């Protein structure tokens with residue numbers, strides 16, 4: 212079994228370093244994600260919120 216270690220990744224959006232923790236890695240593995248995250252938690256949440264907002268606007272149009 213390979214040993215997981217915390218990994219430091221530079222966020223694609225804000226350029227800040229964030230930690231891809233062992234716990235996160237296990238979660239990704241469990242989900243079958245093959246890619247590492249490219250954005251920090253903050254940016255991911257921001258994008259998620261923006262997408263949710265966009266979706267909401269779409270639905271309201273009808």
Ligand SMILES: [Zn+2]
Pocket residue numbers: 222223224225226227250251252253254255
């Ligand atoms: Zn970021």
